[in-house]
Amino acid sequence: MSTSTAGVPAWNRHPEPFEELISSQAIAARVAELGAAITADYASLIDKADVVLLGVLKGSVIFMADLARHIALPISLDFIGISSYGDATVSSGVVQITQDVSRPLEGKHVIVVEDIVDTGHTVHYLLQNLATRRPASLKLASLLHKPERSERDVAIDYLGFTIPNKFVVGYGLDIAQRYRNLPFIGVVTTP
Numbered sequence: 001m002s003t004s005t006a007g008v009p010a011w012n013r014h015p016e017p018f019e020e021l022i023s024s025q026a027i028a029a030r031v032a033e034l035g036a037a038i039t040a041d042y043a044s045l046i047d048k049a050d051v052v053l054l055g056v057l058k059g060s061v062i063f064m065a066d067l068a069r070h071i072a073l074p075i076s077l078d079f080i081g082i083s084s085y086g087d088a089t090v091s092s093g094v095v096q097i098t099q100d101v102s103r104p105l106e107g108k109h110v111i112v113v114e115d116i117v118d119t120g121h122t123v124h125y126l127l128q129n130l131a132t133r134r135p136a137s138l139k140l141a142s143l144l145h146k147p148e149r150s151e152r153d154v155a156i157d158y159l160g161f162t163i164p165n166k167f168v169v170g171y172g173l174d175i176a177q178r179y180r181n182l183p184f185i186g187v188v189t190t191p
Protein backbone atom coordinates (compact mmCIF):
# COMPACT_ATOMS: atom_id res chain seq x y z
CA MET A 1 0.00 0.00 0.00
CA SER A 2 1.14 3.52 -0.68
CA THR A 3 -0.21 6.95 0.13
CA SER A 4 -2.49 7.91 -2.68
CA THR A 5 -2.45 11.69 -2.85
CA ALA A 6 0.89 11.71 -4.71
CA GLY A 7 0.19 11.84 -8.39
CA VAL A 8 -3.50 12.59 -7.96
CA PRO A 9 -4.50 15.88 -9.59
CA ALA A 10 -5.56 18.66 -7.24
CA TRP A 11 -9.14 18.63 -8.53
CA ASN A 12 -9.35 14.99 -7.57
CA ARG A 13 -8.31 15.39 -3.94
CA HIS A 14 -10.82 14.59 -1.24
CA PRO A 15 -10.84 15.73 2.38
CA GLU A 16 -10.45 12.31 4.01
CA PRO A 17 -7.13 10.48 3.97
CA PHE A 18 -7.09 7.30 1.97
CA GLU A 19 -4.60 4.70 0.83
CA GLU A 20 -4.29 3.10 -2.54
CA LEU A 21 -5.28 -0.56 -2.63
CA ILE A 22 -5.32 -1.21 -6.39
CA SER A 23 -3.50 1.10 -8.78
CA SER A 24 -5.06 2.45 -11.95
CA GLN A 25 -2.41 0.54 -13.94
CA ALA A 26 -3.36 -2.75 -12.27
CA ILE A 27 -7.04 -2.04 -12.89
CA ALA A 28 -6.40 -1.21 -16.56
CA ALA A 29 -4.44 -4.43 -17.09
CA ARG A 30 -7.09 -6.58 -15.40
CA VAL A 31 -10.01 -4.91 -17.22
CA ALA A 32 -8.24 -5.57 -20.54
CA GLU A 33 -7.96 -9.26 -19.60
CA LEU A 34 -11.64 -9.44 -18.69
CA GLY A 35 -12.58 -7.78 -21.99
CA ALA A 36 -10.47 -10.28 -23.90
CA ALA A 37 -12.10 -13.18 -22.03
CA ILE A 38 -15.59 -11.86 -22.80
CA THR A 39 -14.63 -11.35 -26.46
CA ALA A 40 -13.43 -14.95 -26.71
CA ASP A 41 -16.47 -16.37 -24.90
CA TYR A 42 -19.10 -14.47 -26.90
CA ALA A 43 -17.51 -14.40 -30.36
CA SER A 44 -19.43 -17.47 -31.48
CA LEU A 45 -22.73 -16.34 -29.90
CA ILE A 46 -22.98 -12.83 -31.27
CA ASP A 47 -24.43 -13.87 -34.64
CA LYS A 48 -27.35 -15.67 -33.02
CA ALA A 49 -28.43 -13.16 -30.38
CA ASP A 50 -27.49 -9.68 -29.19
CA VAL A 51 -25.03 -9.28 -26.35
CA VAL A 52 -25.95 -6.61 -23.79
CA LEU A 53 -23.63 -5.20 -21.13
CA LEU A 54 -25.98 -4.24 -18.31
CA GLY A 55 -24.41 -1.83 -15.84
CA VAL A 56 -25.78 -1.50 -12.33
CA LEU A 57 -25.97 2.20 -11.51
CA LYS A 58 -24.03 4.03 -10.34
CA GLY A 59 -21.05 2.10 -9.07
CA SER A 60 -20.37 0.20 -12.29
CA VAL A 61 -20.21 3.10 -14.75
CA ILE A 62 -16.46 3.62 -14.81
CA PHE A 63 -15.66 -0.10 -14.89
CA MET A 64 -18.30 -0.58 -17.58
CA ALA A 65 -16.95 2.23 -19.77
CA ASP A 66 -13.46 0.73 -19.69
CA LEU A 67 -14.61 -2.88 -20.00
CA ALA A 68 -16.83 -2.12 -23.00
CA ARG A 69 -13.85 -0.71 -24.88
CA HIS A 70 -11.97 -3.99 -24.45
CA ILE A 71 -14.76 -6.12 -25.90
CA ALA A 72 -14.08 -6.45 -29.61
CA LEU A 73 -17.65 -7.39 -30.55
CA PRO A 74 -20.77 -5.41 -31.53
CA ILE A 75 -22.42 -5.26 -28.10
CA SER A 76 -25.04 -2.87 -26.77
CA LEU A 77 -25.05 -1.08 -23.43
CA ASP A 78 -27.89 -0.65 -20.99
CA PHE A 79 -28.25 0.30 -17.34
CA ILE A 80 -30.41 -0.63 -14.39
CA GLY A 81 -30.75 1.49 -11.27
CA ILE A 82 -31.25 -0.16 -7.91
CA SER A 83 -31.32 0.97 -4.33
CA SER A 84 -31.07 -1.10 -1.19
CA TYR A 85 -33.29 -0.44 1.76
CA GLY A 86 -31.82 0.07 5.20
CA ASP A 87 -28.41 1.06 6.44
CA ALA A 88 -26.11 1.93 3.55
CA THR A 89 -23.24 -0.15 4.93
CA VAL A 90 -25.30 -3.24 5.85
CA SER A 91 -26.90 -4.94 2.87
CA SER A 92 -30.43 -6.10 3.64
CA GLY A 93 -30.90 -7.88 0.34
CA VAL A 94 -34.15 -5.98 -0.13
CA VAL A 95 -33.58 -4.18 -3.38
CA GLN A 96 -35.77 -1.77 -5.29
CA ILE A 97 -35.39 -1.16 -9.01
CA THR A 98 -35.31 2.62 -9.38
CA GLN A 99 -34.60 2.71 -13.11
CA ASP A 100 -35.32 -0.18 -15.40
CA VAL A 101 -33.62 -1.24 -18.63
CA SER A 102 -34.44 0.65 -21.82
CA ARG A 103 -34.95 -2.43 -24.04
CA PRO A 104 -36.35 -5.90 -23.24
CA LEU A 105 -33.74 -8.52 -22.31
CA GLU A 106 -35.66 -11.49 -23.64
CA GLY A 107 -33.57 -13.63 -25.98
CA LYS A 108 -30.39 -11.61 -25.40
CA HIS A 109 -27.06 -12.60 -23.90
CA VAL A 110 -26.90 -10.40 -20.82
CA ILE A 111 -23.70 -9.65 -18.91
CA VAL A 112 -24.47 -7.81 -15.67
CA VAL A 113 -21.67 -5.41 -14.74
CA GLU A 114 -21.30 -4.71 -11.01
CA ASP A 115 -18.76 -2.73 -9.03
CA ILE A 116 -18.52 -5.10 -6.07
CA VAL A 117 -20.05 -8.24 -4.65
CA ASP A 118 -19.98 -7.80 -0.88
CA THR A 119 -22.53 -9.93 1.00
CA GLY A 120 -23.93 -10.95 -2.38
CA HIS A 121 -27.54 -10.06 -1.47
CA THR A 122 -27.92 -7.28 -4.05
CA VAL A 123 -26.63 -9.25 -7.00
CA HIS A 124 -28.47 -12.39 -5.92
CA TYR A 125 -31.75 -10.49 -5.98
CA LEU A 126 -30.91 -8.78 -9.24
CA LEU A 127 -29.95 -11.98 -11.06
CA GLN A 128 -33.15 -13.65 -9.90
CA ASN A 129 -35.17 -10.73 -11.18
CA LEU A 130 -33.35 -10.62 -14.53
CA ALA A 131 -33.71 -14.38 -15.02
CA THR A 132 -37.50 -13.99 -15.07
CA ARG A 133 -37.09 -11.82 -18.20
CA ARG A 134 -35.92 -14.85 -20.15
CA PRO A 135 -32.53 -13.74 -21.48
CA ALA A 136 -30.71 -16.22 -23.75
CA SER A 137 -27.99 -16.28 -21.10
CA LEU A 138 -27.14 -14.35 -17.96
CA LYS A 139 -23.63 -13.84 -16.62
CA LEU A 140 -22.00 -11.59 -14.07
CA ALA A 141 -18.90 -9.42 -14.29
CA SER A 142 -17.78 -7.76 -11.07
CA LEU A 143 -14.74 -5.59 -10.59
CA LEU A 144 -14.37 -6.58 -6.93
CA HIS A 145 -15.35 -9.37 -4.56
CA LYS A 146 -15.07 -9.46 -0.77
CA PRO A 147 -15.36 -13.19 -0.03
CA GLU A 148 -15.01 -12.71 3.75
CA ARG A 149 -18.37 -10.95 3.77
CA SER A 150 -20.19 -13.44 1.57
CA GLU A 151 -23.66 -14.46 2.74
CA ARG A 152 -24.98 -15.65 -0.61
CA ASP A 153 -23.43 -18.01 -3.12
CA VAL A 154 -22.96 -15.87 -6.21
CA ALA A 155 -21.06 -17.15 -9.24
CA ILE A 156 -18.95 -14.33 -10.65
CA ASP A 157 -18.14 -15.25 -14.24
CA TYR A 158 -15.70 -12.38 -14.81
CA LEU A 159 -13.99 -11.12 -11.64
CA GLY A 160 -11.47 -8.30 -11.47
CA PHE A 161 -10.00 -8.58 -7.98
CA THR A 162 -10.62 -10.32 -4.69
CA ILE A 163 -10.13 -7.84 -1.84
CA PRO A 164 -9.98 -8.03 1.97
CA ASN A 165 -12.87 -6.99 4.18
CA LYS A 166 -12.32 -3.24 3.91
CA PHE A 167 -14.60 -0.49 2.69
CA VAL A 168 -13.18 0.67 -0.62
CA VAL A 169 -13.78 3.71 -2.81
CA GLY A 170 -12.80 4.96 -6.23
CA TYR A 171 -13.15 3.80 -9.84
CA GLY A 172 -16.93 4.12 -9.45
CA LEU A 173 -17.30 3.13 -5.80
CA ASP A 174 -18.41 5.75 -3.29
CA ILE A 175 -18.99 6.76 0.26
CA ALA A 176 -22.00 9.10 0.33
CA GLN A 177 -21.56 9.72 -3.43
CA ARG A 178 -17.96 10.87 -3.10
CA TYR A 179 -14.74 9.33 -4.43
CA ARG A 180 -16.32 7.75 -7.52
CA ASN A 181 -13.95 9.72 -9.74
CA LEU A 182 -10.72 8.47 -8.18
CA PRO A 183 -8.80 6.63 -10.91
CA PHE A 184 -7.72 3.85 -8.47
CA ILE A 185 -9.31 1.78 -5.70
CA GLY A 186 -8.57 3.16 -2.26
CA VAL A 187 -9.33 2.51 1.38
CA VAL A 188 -10.41 5.45 3.49
CA THR A 189 -8.25 5.64 6.60
CA THR A 190 -9.81 7.38 9.59
CA PRO A 191 -7.24 9.67 11.18
Ligand code: IMP
Nearest residue numbers: 091117118119120121122167168173174
Ligand atom coordinates in the same frame (compact mmCIF):
# COMPACT_ATOMS: atom_id res chain seq x y z
P1 IMP B 1 -24.01 -6.54 -1.21
O1 IMP B 1 -25.50 -6.64 -1.39
O2 IMP B 1 -23.62 -6.65 0.24
O3 IMP B 1 -23.23 -7.50 -2.07
O4 IMP B 1 -23.61 -5.06 -1.56
C1 IMP B 1 -23.48 -4.61 -2.82
C2 IMP B 1 -23.46 -3.10 -2.92
O5 IMP B 1 -23.03 -2.45 -1.70
C3 IMP B 1 -22.47 -2.71 -3.97
O6 IMP B 1 -23.04 -2.72 -5.27
C4 IMP B 1 -22.01 -1.35 -3.50
O7 IMP B 1 -22.91 -0.36 -3.97
C5 IMP B 1 -22.11 -1.41 -1.98
N1 IMP B 1 -20.81 -1.72 -1.37
C6 IMP B 1 -20.45 -2.87 -0.76
N2 IMP B 1 -19.17 -2.82 -0.32
C7 IMP B 1 -18.71 -1.61 -0.69
C8 IMP B 1 -17.42 -0.95 -0.53
O8 IMP B 1 -16.45 -1.47 0.02
N3 IMP B 1 -17.35 0.31 -1.05
C9 IMP B 1 -18.38 0.93 -1.68
N4 IMP B 1 -19.57 0.35 -1.85
C10 IMP B 1 -19.75 -0.91 -1.36
